[in-house]
Amino acid sequence: MTPSAHPDELSQSLRLLYPLNTTLSAKVRAGSASLTDAATSSEQIRFFQQQRAQRSYIKIAQYIERTHGPVEIVVVDALEMDQASRDFLDVAVRVCGWSVQMKVDTLNRAAVVPVEEEERALLALLGEPSLTENAARLASLAFDYVNSGDAWTALALGQRLQEVDQSPRVWNLLALASAMMDATIQAEFYYDRWSDAGEPLDAVRALYGKAMLYARHHPAGLRSLERSEALLNQAYAIIQDLMPDNREDDNVVFDEVFNRNGLALILFRQGNVDEAVRLLRWGIDKLTLTGEKVAIHRSVLIYNLAQCHKQSGDLAAAISTYAELLDVDPHMPEYHLEAAKCLAAAGDFAKALDACRTALELDQTLASAWGLTGVYEGELGRHNEAAAAHARAASLAPRTHAHTTDLVYSLVLAGRVDEAAQHSDGWIGGDLAQSEAERRASLAAEILIRQGRFADALEPLETGLALFPESEVLTANREAILSYSA
Numbered sequence: 001m002t003p004s005a006h007p008d009e010l011s012q013s014l015r016l017l018y019p020l021n022t023t024l025s026a027k028v029r030a031g032s033a034s035l036t037d038a039a040t041s042s043e044q045i046r047f048f049q050q051q052r053a054q055r056s057y058i059k060i061a062q063y064i065e066r067t068h069g070p071v072e073i074v075v076v077d078a079l080e081m082d083q084a085s086r087d088f089l090d091v092a093v094r095v096c097g098w099s100v101q102m103k104v105d106t107l108n109r110a111a112v113v114p115v116e117e118e119e120r121a122l123l124a125l126l127g128e129p130s131l132t133e134n135a136a137r138l139a140s141l142a143f144d145y146v147n148s149g150d151a152w153t154a155l156a157l158g159q160r161l162q163e164v165d166q167s168p169r170v171w172n173l174l175a176l177a178s179a180m181m182d183a184t185i186q187a188e189f190y191y192d193r194w195s196d197a198g199e200p201l202d203a204v205r206a207l208y209g210k211a212m213l214y215a216r217h218h219p220a221g222l223r224s225l226e227r228s229e230a231l232l233n234q235a236y237a238i239i240q241d242l243m244p245d246n247r248e249d250d251n252v253v254f255d256e257v258f259n260r261n262g263l264a265l266i267l268f269r270q271g272n273v274d275e276a277v278r279l280l281r282w283g284i285d286k287l288t289l290t291g292e293k294v295a296i297h298r299s300v301l302i303y304n305l306a307q308c309h310k311q312s313g314d315l316a317a318a319i320s321t322y323a324e325l326l327d328v329d330p331h332m333p334e335y336h337l338e339a340a341k342c343l344a345a346a347g348d349f350a351k352a353l354d355a356c357r358t359a360l361e362l363d364q365t366l367a368s369a370w371g372l373t374g375v376y377e378g379e380l381g382r383h384n385e386a387a388a389a390h391a392r393a394a395s396l397a398p399r400t401h402a403h404t405t406d407l408v409y410s411l412v413l414a415g416r417v418d419e420a421a422q423h424s425d426g427w428i429g430g431d432l433a434q435s436e437a438e439r440r441a442s443l444a445a446e447i448l449i450r451q452g453r454f455a456d457a458l459e460p461l462e463t464g465l466a467l468f469p470e471s472e473v474l475t476a477n478r479e480a481i482l483s484y485s486a
Contacts (some may be wrong), residue, residue, distance in 0.1 A: 001060070003116070008065060012037060013056035019040045019148035020141060030058040034332035035296050040147065049180040052310050053084075054091055056149070058121045060398065063094035071098040076110050084152045087386065094398050126160060135165040142173050145226040148480040151180035168198030175209055179443040184218045200238050204255050207235035211262055212484045215269070229266045235259055244281035257283040261301055268304075280305040293380065300327045333359035333366055340372055367397035374406055383414035401436050408443055417450045428463045437464045445477060457481050 003021040029038045036048075043258040046153035065071055072094070075081060081102075089174055092098040092461050115123075122141055125134045144159040155177035157234050171194035178187035188210055195206035211231035214224050239247065239256050246252055258281045267276040280301050287298040302325040309318035322339035329335060340355035353376040373419045374389035397403055404423060407465055411420035424444045430439055441464030450456040465471060 001063075007063065008426065010059055013059045016056045016150055017052055018116060019058075019144045019150055019153075020122065021116065025144075031400075034328045035299055036332060036381070049149050053087065055363065057088045058095050058365045059096060061088070061096040065096050065098065071096075071227060072100075073098065074103060076105060076107040079104050079225065081167070082152065093224065101191045106459045126365040131160070132164045135167075136169075137159055139165070139167075139169045142177075144175055146173070146180070149180075155181065166193075168194050170201045171197055172202075172205070175206070179209070179213065179217060182217070184213050187217075188213055200242065201252070201255060204235045204238050204259070205340060207231045207238075207346065208255070208259055208262060215265055223230045225266050225269055229263065232259055232262045232266070238264075250294045253286060253290055256279055257286050257301070258297075261304065263307075264304060268308055268311065273308050277305060277308045277312075279310050289377060295330075299325060299332075303327060303335065305339070306342070307424075310345070316340045317340055319346065325354075331362060333362040333369060336362070337366075337369055337372060340376070344376060344379070349376045353380070358443075364395055367393045367400065367403065370396065371403055371406065372383045374410060378410055378413065383410050385414075386410040387414055387416070399434055401440075404444065405436060405439050409439075412443065412450070416439050417447055421447050424460075428460060428467070430467060431480040432467070434468045434471065437467055438471055440464070441474055442477050445481065449481075454484075455480070 001010065001014065003024040007052060008031070010356065011024060012033065013032065015024060015028055029040075049081055060407050061071075073089070075089070078176050083123045087099050091395035093100050093368035122138070125131065125138055131138070138157060138161055142154045142161070144155065145151070145154040153343055154173060158170055158174040162174065171190050175187050175190035178184070178190060191206045191213070195203045195210070198206075199239060208231075213227040214222070214231065216223075223437040236259050238254070239252065239259065241253065247256070250465070261283055264276040264283075267273070267279070271367045282412040283301045284298050284305070287295050288302070289295075302321060305323035306325060309321055311317075319339065319342050322335065326333055335361040336355045341350040342360070343349075343355060345354035353373065356369050356373040356376060359366060360373070363369070370389050370393035374386040376395065377383070377389055387410035389409055390403055390410055393400075394403035394407055405428070411417070411423070420443075424440065424447055429442070430441050434438065443458045444460035445457040446453070448460070458478060458481055461474050461481070464474045465478065468474065
C-alpha cells in the first residue's frame, strides 16, 4: 500500500504512516471526515495518539491479512526498531493474527523499506547548516506529524530543532507531542518554556495547556483542580489586559472561549453544573459570531454542554444537545456513542442500539462501540447477539478485561454455559481491578454451579479473595455457597 495505491477506506489510517503526503491529506479532508479529522495542523484543537493509532493499525493489518492471506514476518536488528513500529506489530499479532519473530542479529538480505520522496526531503534538512536555515519549515512539517497522530516523530523532530531554535513554536511542538505520549511532566516543562518565550497569546495558550495537564492528563497524584483553575485565571487575566480591538480578533475570541471552556470543566468536576452550562452557552454563542474556521470548534463546547445536561440528570436536554452536535459533526463515531449512553439512560435501548450501529458504520474497529452494542442487545433480551458483539470488542481490545467478562456474562444468559466455561477457566489474575476480579470470580462460580459442580464453585471465589481479602461481594458469595452446601 502506498499513498496513491490503496482502498479508499484506508486513507485516514494511512495518514499516520504518510503524514507529509499532501495528496493523501487532501483526499482525507475532502471525504466524509469528522471536523477533528478534517482539521489541518493549523486548525487542530484535538490531539489523538494511542487509541486512534491502534485503530489505524488494525485496519491496515486486517486489510493486508485479508488480501494476502496469513502474514509471517521475521524482524532482524530488532533492538533498533522504533516504538511505533513495535506497537504496530503488537497489534498485528494480538488482533489480526500475524506471525512475527524478533531477532537481534543482522541479515544482509533483509528487505529495505522504500523512503517516500517527502521523507527524503525532510531528512536532507536535518543536517547543518540546513537545520538552522530551515527551522521554520521543519517545525511546520513536525506539526503535520502531530496532525496525523504520529507524536513519536514529532517529538524527535522537535528535540532536534531545539538545538538551534528555542522559539515558542518549538516549545509548543514539544509540549503537544509530549502530552500526546502521556509524558505529562515533560510536557509541563515545555509548556513553561513556551509561556516564558513568546508574546502574550503564547502565554495564554501555554497556560491553558498546562492547566489541562492538572485537570485531566497528569497522573492521579499530580492532578489538582485548584491549580488548574489558577492557571486558567492567570491566562484569562492576560486576555483581559489586551487592547479592545485585539480582543475582537477571531483568534483571541477562540482563546478566550476555550479558556472559559476549561473553567467550565473545573466547575463541572466541582459539581457546579449550572455555572458550567452558563459558560458553555456563552462560548457557543461567542464562537458562532466568528469566521467559519473558528466557529466549527463550537462542536467541542456543544459536546461538553451535553455532558453537563447528562450529569445534572436532564436527559431530554442531553439528548437534544447531542442531536445538535451530530448536526454539526455527524462523522465523529464517539459522539454517536455518547448519544447512545443518554438514550439508554432514558430507557430507549432500541435507539441507543441504532446510535451504536451508526458509530460502527463510521469505524468498525471501535471496540467501545461493539461493547456498548453488546450491552444494549442484552438489555433487549438478545443475548446471543450480545455475546457476538462482546466477542468482537474483546478481539479488538484483548487487554481490556471487561469485554471478555461481558462476553462470558452474555453466554451464560444465552444458556451457553459450557462455552462460557471455556473462556472463564483461569481468568482471575493479579492484573485485574477489584471490581473486575469480583465479577469474574462470581461468574466463574455461577458457571460451575450451573454445571452441577458445587464442590468446585468455591475455588474461583477463594482465588478472588486471595487477591482482595476485604471484598464484601466475594465474601457474601462464598458464604452463600457454604450455606447452600450445608
